[in-house]
Amino acid sequence: MHFMTALRAAWRTRNSLLCVGLDPDPTRFPAHLHGQPDAIFRFCSEIVDATADLVCCFKPQIAYFAAQRAEDQLEALIAHIHARHPGTPVILDAKRGDIGSSAGQYAVEAFERFGADAITVNPYMGRDSVEPYLEYTDKGVILLCRTSNPGGSDLQFLDVGGGERLFERVARLVADEWNQSGNCSLVVGATFPNEIARVRELVGDLPLLVPGIGAQGGDIAATVEAGRSADRTGLMINSSRAILYAGADHDFAAAARRAALDTRDAINRHR
């Protein structure tokens, strides 16, 4: 199914704008998983099974798998999501960015090897570095625009002419020029609600992936009010650590479900 079609269906049928980020850190796993060879898969798949009906998408962060030599567990996890929770889009958070020939290989990695439905991509190298992903017209291509970390302003907040900031230029380029197949989206951090509002103004109903609530401190009410689209969807609001590590014992998945439910409902109260 087309990523955008699946996402819109999930917004509606699950009544949720919540994206659960899967950033598995084995040092924070409950004790019974320590030392297990498939601990990452078991941890993440239990989180997925406990929260799938509450989310509009999942977002595994590939660095956490790569650092642990666990690409096979990432493959198994995405296959598990597709098999057990069909219609739940999976965003591979990889923030890739390279020239065409290498970007083509990264697209194969994300979409063919891992079976992701969407990927996050860095815009610094420009349009032709993004084309190889865009050519998979049924897949989502989510460009970094305004990121939620302090150093995000080092470049993204520079004035590139007439008062336009670099992140605004990225938003405009993506919405007006790169989104020919209707498969683009943007990353806009929750720590800057007025900038989310500005991006929303520039991009119409383009979906926005918003990290930075929960552990990173972004405000849910301000994020939703600033970022929702005309039909009160348009957002994938990501929470990772606050949900994954809500509990630290055998019942970690149940604790994650409670945290996900609370977050989904807090988001819905402000839609």
Add this chain to the structure above:
Amino acid sequence: MHFMTALRAAWRTRNSLLCVGLDPDPTRFPAHLHGQPDAIFRFCSEIVDATADLVCCFKPQIAYFAAQRAEDQLEALIAHIHARHPGTPVILDAKRGDIGSSAGQYAVEAFERFGADAITVNPYMGRDSVEPYLEYTDKGVILLCRTSNPGGSDLQFLDVGGGERLFERVARLVADEWNQSGNCSLVVGATFPNEIARVRELVGDLPLLVPGIGAQGGDIAATVEAGRSADRTGLMINSSRAILYAGADHDFAAAARRAALDTRDAINRHR
């Protein structure tokens, strides 16, 4: 050994500014390797053994390994370079870029899992997204500055104030602020020699990684004249496909050696 120490020693002892890029594309391998389970390792290690005395560094591009589910062969390849050709720095061309906690995982991937001596990193997310790599003070951190692809100008050439281009701002930030431990370097494409010269002017003797000669069409003479440092080193001039695929038969490694020798000598004629 510190990446910068190893690089400077290799420039001197091998009398070479050539970096051989390892972008293994199995469809271009000689016939006797087709269908072999370790074809990527065998192809790359033969290239390495045939060219190591002619280079100042090797640069495996991780996307080509990841698309083929061949991380194990990349680990084996880097271990092979360190064991057989000690003192030859290995740059993992990964162009990573993410917030601190994920960047920390990517640093573990590059430096601890793969044993790379340096990594390429995307600057779009700003200084704190680069810190986790910089903290490995003996490793090289090579920031994208001006890339050799056509779309590179979409963002990098924007005027960020007073006529300063975004890539110039990146060069200045890296040289003046991010390079506290002396382990930074920049990527500047060979297709824009006057911009290489401008970056050299801004960054003193900072090493520059220059892709884009050979298959991508950059001019060697112009690149060397624009980019060399005061002591006529300062460059890692990358060639990948023109060397890797110089031959297409059993003697592919010998053909690669001839191409590498020609390229090294062409570079040296203009130093």
